[in-house]
Amino acid sequence: xxxxxxxxxxxxxxxxxxxxxxxxxxxxxxxxxxxxxxxxxxxxxxxxxxxxxxxxxxxxxxxxxxxxxxxxxxxxxxxxxxxxxxxxxxxxxxxxxxxxxxxxxxxxxxxxxxxxxxxxxxxxxxxxxxxxxxxxxxxxxxxxxxxxxxxxxxxxxxxxxxxxxxxxxxxxxxxxxxxxxxxxxxxxxxxxxxxxxxxxxxxxxxxxxxxxxxxxxxxxxxxxxxxxxxxxxxxxxxxxxxxxxxxxxxxxxx
Amino acid sequence: xxxxxxxxxxxxxxxxxxxxxxxxxxxxxxxxxxxxxxxxxxxxxxxxxxxxxxxxxxxxxxxxxxxxxxxxxxxxxxxxxxxxxxxxxxxxxxxxxxxxxxxxxxxxxxxxxxxxxxxxxxxxxxxxxxxxxxxxxxxxxxxxxxxxxxxxxxxxxxxxxxxxxx
Numbered sequence: 001x002x003x004x005x006x007x008x009x010x011x012x013x014x015x016x017x018x019x020x021x022x023x024x025x026x027x028x029x030x031x032x033x034x035x036x037x038x039x040x041x042x043x044x045x046x047x048x049x050x051x052x053x054x055x056x057x058x059x060x061x062x063x064x065x066x067x068x069x070x071x072x073x074x075x076x077x078x079x080x081x082x083x084x085x086x087x088x089x090x091x092x093x094x095x096x097x098x099x100x101x102x103x104x105x106x107x108x109x110x111x112x113x114x115x116x117x118x119x120x121x122x123x124x125x126x127x128x129x130x131x132x133x134x135x136x137x138x139x140x141x142x143x144x145x146x147x148x149x150x151x152x153x154x155x156x157x158x159x160x161x162x163x164x165x166x167x168x169x170x171x172x173x174x175x176x177x178x179x180x181x182x183x184x185x186x187x188x189x190x191x192x193x194x195x196x197x198x199x200x201x202x203x204x205x206x207x208x209x210x211x212x213x214x215x216x217x218x219x220x221x222x223x224x225x226x227x228x229x230x231x232x233x234x235x236x237x238x239x240x241x242x243x244x245x246x247x248x249x250x251x252x253x254x
Numbered sequence: 255x256x257x258x259x260x261x262x263x264x265x266x267x268x269x270x271x272x273x274x275x276x277x278x279x280x281x282x283x284x285x286x287x288x289x290x291x292x293x294x295x296x297x298x299x300x301x302x303x304x305x306x307x308x309x310x311x312x313x314x315x316x317x318x319x320x321x322x323x324x325x326x327x328x329x330x331x332x333x334x335x336x337x338x339x340x341x342x343x344x345x346x347x348x349x350x351x352x353x354x355x356x357x358x359x360x361x362x363x364x365x366x367x368x369x370x371x372x373x374x375x376x377x378x379x380x381x382x383x384x385x386x387x388x389x390x391x392x393x394x395x396x397x398x399x400x401x402x403x404x405x406x407x408x409x410x411x412x413x414x415x416x417x418x419x420x
Contacts, residue, residue: 052404060403062417071404074393078406083390085289091392103269108395108409148394197293198279204282204382205290209393215283216272219290223274223281 002083003029004133008076009037013044020065024073026080027143037246038239039079043072054079081131081209087141088221089206092132094140095124096170099142100177102250103132103229105207111184111239118243126162127170132204136222138225176225178250179203182242183231190242192234192249193198200231230254257304264313264334265344268346280408282342291340297379300333328352328363333379340383348394395419 001008002200003026010025021043041051042053049063052071060071067117081089092105102119106112107209113129120126121214128143135141146159162169179200182190195203201222205211280301280341293301305314308336326361335353337343339404349354365369388411395409396402405412 002304056279059405062403062414064401064403067401067403067417071402071407074395074406075404078389078393081393089392091394102261107391109397144276196277196279196292196294198276198281198294199277199382201281202292202382206387207383207392208387209389211290211392212288215285215288215290215386217273219274219281219283223276227276 001029001227002032003027003080005086006080006083007032007034007037008079010072011040011042012041017043017065018046019047020069021072024076026077027048027145035197038083041072041076041079043068053124054220056117078209082213084210086135087208088134090132090134090204091130091209092204092218093119093129094127094132094143094207095119095167096127096174097124097177097247097250098252098254099174100254101127101174102175102178102180102246103140103204104180104182105132105204106209108180109150110169110207111182111236113149114239115182115236115243115246117147117149117160118239119247120162120165120167121240122236122247124167124247125170126167127174131209133172134176134221134225136221136224137173138221138223138227139175140225141173142170144169176229177254178246179229179231180250181231182236182248183234183247185235185237188235188237190234190245192232195231197226197231199227199233200226200229203231203233259331259348259367261309262348262351263306263309263345264304265360266301266304266337267344271342283386284341287341289340290386291342292382293381294377294380296329296377297333297336297381300330300335300379304334329379333381336379336381337351340381342381 022135044051050068052060058157062068092103093112095102104112116129129147133141133143146161149160150157173181181203204222210218268284274281278299279296282291303316308328313331317326331353338347391413396407398419400419402408402413402419410420412420414420
């Protein structure tokens with residue numbers, strides 16, 4: 001199969017598992033026209049459990065199928081995100097507002113999904129709560145898997161469709177309108193500073209999966225992506241208030 | 255060996271760097287150290303002016319929009335110290351460089367002087383730096399203590415034998 005220009009394979013010793021694996025793969029994956037793969041992932045049913053291999057390396061073994069499937073999902077996504085020759089994957093939430101993307105880069109547990117869900121409630125169109133996928137022209141492609149929403153104080157997340165927030169899902173690549181570098185602090189108010197576009201590119205680079213593997217490609221793509229974007233940085237408080245302010249600010253700046 | 259600031263001719267590194275320009279700023283990726291830098295407009299001007307032939311004084315004379323009362327050479331030294339600290343200069347700074355007191359004090363001095371002559375809008379050279387993340391650091395991951403089956407699932411990049419993220 002292939003996704004984002006990366007040919008890879010998934011091999012399973014029990015065909016009955018395919019129905020559970022398929023929904024975990026990246027959106028837009030397709031059957032490859034050749035049998036060449038850059039990486040093969042193998043899920044093997046063994047006595048008392050499951051083993052996961054990347055190439056010849058055993059990378060996971062457990063009797064809990066869900067845990068091993070989750071590992072397979074992480075491994076495949078990470079591999080594709082790091083090796084895509086056509087796209088740059090930035091860990092970020094993305095919504096569309098008036099034809100342009102608002103990108104919220106950040107690490108896991110930084111509150112991206114919560115902020116994205118509030119932006120959707122405020123009328124934005126959903127693109128992603130995991131990756132901003134940028135092409136060579138700097139446009140953002142949708143990666144519209146269900147949002148992973150965590151309740152306050154919980155580490156596990158539950159999936160939620162964008163439609164649950166009354167939001168449509170984007171289909172077309174769009175240019176970047178705003179990059180919001182927001183760090184959550186309880187009780188804070190979102191009064192961001194406007195940063196330079198170079199600093200915006202740097203903030204995206206800090207969350208780019210292929211930053212070390214293909215740095216020159218990543219840097220050139222990020223430079224193009226932020227070339228007409230406004231870059232905002234600050235500490236934010238609760239997501240609902242931040243979302244409406246962010247929409248206002250990105251509208252004013254465009 | 256003591257090198258003299260008077261005759262010092264800086265040379266910027268060009269090998270193993272990826273460079274992009276944007277709105278008068280320069281983005282530099284250090285392929286050896288996996289660090290990305292953003293040179294603001296003031297430091298980018300100096301980066302471009304450092305050609306391996308000009309002294310600090312000659313570079314200072316070419317700086318755009320520097321009020322006469324401001325010590326343009328101090329601005330150049332401040333930029334060079336930041337580039338040197340980030341391994342972006344081929345020529346180490348001389349021992350008698352005016353930034354020997356450290357970057358913070360050099361920046362403080364510049365701001366003080368600018369304030370004295372009313373040049374508050376003076377562009378101070380700034381180089382911002384990040385360490386490029388490993389792939390796993392820039393992907394969705396689990397916090398320490400959460401159940402895992404492979405290291406790619408963990409923010410730490412390590413799933414322990416007890417199947418919890420380190």
